């Protein structure tokens with residue numbers, strides 16, 4: 285847990301936020317008059333710290349408008365005519381540092397294809413992070429496999445590698461760690477367990493485009509990496525996804541499965557019928573939008589990283605605000621969200637909802653993180669389905685329910701607060717608004733009750 289050199293007693297003894305801020309070296313530049321900081325909280329009718337809007341997302345530019353219009357007029361809209369999807373694949377493989385890339389219709393379809401290509405089949409079990417978006421475990425259900433949740437380390441927000449082995453059964457075939465919010469997982473520890481038990485590793489890097497771990501990008505550490513380019517993402521195209529990997533045969537299988545089972549590369553010499561497959565193809569219009577978005581991607585990533593580091597430093601000094609702890613070897617996070625934990629005991633026992641309400645009233649768009657996804661209703665719907673009962677049997681499904689206890693994840697689901705990535709594209713003064721608003725709420729925490 286990040287600690288402050290300032291003891292709680294010292295903070296409690298501080299009467300004015302101006303004094304507090306000066307002692308702790310907080311910036312109050314955006315605040316104007318320091319005396320305002322002890323004002324009424326905005327959700328109690330006081331003046332908000334900020335009323336200016338935050339950077340919006342996505343941001344378009346006109347550079348590909350002509351190419352999109354030309355593509356439209358050519359009639360070559362379908363992936364297997366034209367070259368824009370292939371061009372994107374080459375550029376994205378280069379950006380991630382993988383030998384190969386396959387563009388897909390979405391992040392969800394990337395996961396579905398990757399699971400299939402690595403042999404995850406009906407009746408298998410897949411170990412997965414519970415602190416994630418619904419699509420991660422939905423993709424496992426699409427394979428008619430059983431998602432088995434591995435507890436989260438609330439300090440890192442990520443799958444706790446020490447908890448993997450206790451969840452392995454003789455049906456486990458793969459691990460699906462999620463680099464949630466673009467925070468890189470401890471891939472060495474995860475891969476070590478995978479190697480020991482001969483499991484495949486699929487990285488859900490759908491929020492982790494520029495995340496780096498031990499000198500390489502997320503998405504190249506597992507057998508395959510999956511990415512999303514949905515509209516909210518750092519490389520947005522409305523919808524879109526990609527699979528990255530280094531093994532040519534596995535990537536040929538991905539390409540085939542994503543394209544109705546058509547044969548690719550090494551598969552062409554195989555005289556058997558085409559394999560099963562669906563249509564999970566990207567369209568050229570998506571590839572063209574991605575081409576334009578790639579121009580701003582690296583500079584945006586740099587700004588987010590710098591602002592996140594600034595917030596980490598300032599917010600960690602406020603009692604009850606605990607930024608995430610990077611895993612050993614994490615070089616850079618992508619920050620799809622900027623996350624921290626809110627410890628209500630330091631804020632007059634006010635609930636996280638009340639804190640977020642107070643924050644929003646001050647003009648800072650805070651959100652809750654993910655909920656207790658391991659109890660998502662869709663899971664019970666799957667487990668009680670005829671197919672799952674047939675595949676796994678009552679005994680295994682009852683055992684799954686009994687073991688579905690994740691104290692680390694529960695804690696995080698109750699404590700997490702996040703800011704959306706475009707907030708991090710603001711200026712340092714914008715970041716000061718965040719620090720000042722939380723400082724103001726902390727200082728006036730008796731008003732939260």
Ligand SMILES: Cc1ncc(COP(=O)(O)O)c(C=O)c1O
Pocket residue numbers: 390391392393416417419420462464488490491511512513514523524525
């Ligand atoms: C962690 C995670 N996995 C998977 C997905 C699915 O991606 P898509 O929405 O592109 O299907 C998302 C998208 O939000 C995600 O955040």
